[in-house]
Amino acid sequence: MTAATLITVAPTGAESSKADVPALPVTLAELVRTAKECEAVGASVIHVHIRDDAAEPTLDLGRLRDTVAALRAETGLIVQLSSGGAVTDPEQDRLRVLEAAPDMASCTMGTVNFGDDVFLNRWAFIVELHERMRAAGIVPEYEIFDLGHLAALQRLLGKYGLPAGGHVHVDFVMGVPGGMPGTTEALVACAQAVKDLPEGTTFAATGIGRTTLPVLLAALSAGGHLRVGMEDTVTYAKGRPVESNAQLVARAAGLARLAQRPPMTPDAARSLLGIGHV
Ligand code: KMH
Numbered sequence: 068m069t070a071a072t073l074i075t076v077a078p079t080g081a082e083s084s085k086a087d088v089p090a091l092p093v094t095l096a097e098l099v100r101t102a103k104e105c106e107a108v109g110a111s112v113i114h115v116h117i118r119d120d121a122a123e124p125t126l127d128l129g130r131l132r133d134t135v136a137a138l139r140a141e142t143g144l145i146v147q148l149s150s151g152g153a154v155t156d157p158e159q160d161r162l163r164v165l166e167a168a169p170d171m172a173s174c175t176m177g178t179v180n181f182g183d184d185v186f187l188n189r190w191a192f193i194v195e196l197h198e199r200m201r202a203a204g205i206v207p208e209y210e211i212f213d214l215g216h217l218a219a220l221q222r223l224l225g226k227y228g229l230p231a232g233g234h235v236h237v238d239f240v241m242g243v244p245g246g247m248p249g250t251t252e253a254l255v256a257c258a259q260a261v262k263d264l265p266e267g268t269t270f271a272a273t274g275i276g277r278t279t280l281p282v283l284l285a286a287l288s289a290g291g292h293l294r295v296g297m298e299d300t301v302t303y304a305k306g307r308p309v310e311s312n313a314q315l316v317a318r319a320a321g322l323a324r325l326a327q328r329p330p331m332t333p334d335a336a337r338s339l340l341g342i343g344h345v
Pocket residue numbers: 080081082149150151152153154173174175181186210
């Protein structure tokens with residue numbers, strides 16, 4: 068069983084509006100404050116989506132660069148930029164995210180229905196993202212919204228080789244309407260399929276909305292790592308809105324300690340993920 072737990076915080080996302088969720092961090096100052104609070108209670112990676120002055124999702128390169136610089140200056144967290152963006156973002160803008168030179172970036176392994184929308188990830192786009200990340204020394208987190216995405220990852224690695232850093236890390240994003248359900252059964256099926264990936268592949272999991280807790284508990288018991296945050300859930304318990312991202316990280320860290328798999332430090336996470344070894 069894996070000893071320590073890597074906790075990623077996904078504080079903002081591209082889907083919730085500031086008007087609906089006032090606690091959502093949308094300015095750089097709010098994001099940095101959230102990041103510090105989350106690091107203090109056990110996060111080691113931050114998965115970042117940014118917003119513009121109107122609090123709308125943006126992939127503006129200047130803002131992304133400023134965000135990476137500020138998070139590096141103010142925290143010890145591993146900075147992972149989203150290359151997924153919002154469902155409306157064009158491929159070229161999503162590829163340009165890499166020019167902000169984060170430690171990590173997400174790489175979604177296939178197309179998925181996303182509520183009433185489609186989150187489009189063509190094979191040729193995935194290959195381009197994987198290749199550009201490798202050339203730039205950016206470590207990917209492969210986002211898995213469905214079981215078939217793990218087969219696509221096996222195909223990608225078989226044809227194009229290991230990512231920067233040499234370590235493979237995947238994140239199961241469960242409970243998206245249109246993707247796999249956020250259930251123990253689905254998590255076990257994915258964890259089983261990870262065994263077909265290169266030796267040492269690690270996985271994290273996150274459950275959207277009310278699947279957050281079942282997915283978190285299943286991931287801990289299956290030896291997986293955790294992602295939590297307001298990108299994925301804005302409700303702490305029935306009828307109780309999330310107050311802050313740190314509240315979600317603290318709950319995850321507490322459950323990880325209870326499972327005798329305490330939160331991993333950012334340095335230990337860097338070594339696990341192959342960051343700085345590229
Ligand atoms: N906002 C979703 C459409 C990622 O960050 O890489 C895509 C997403 C995945 O959140």
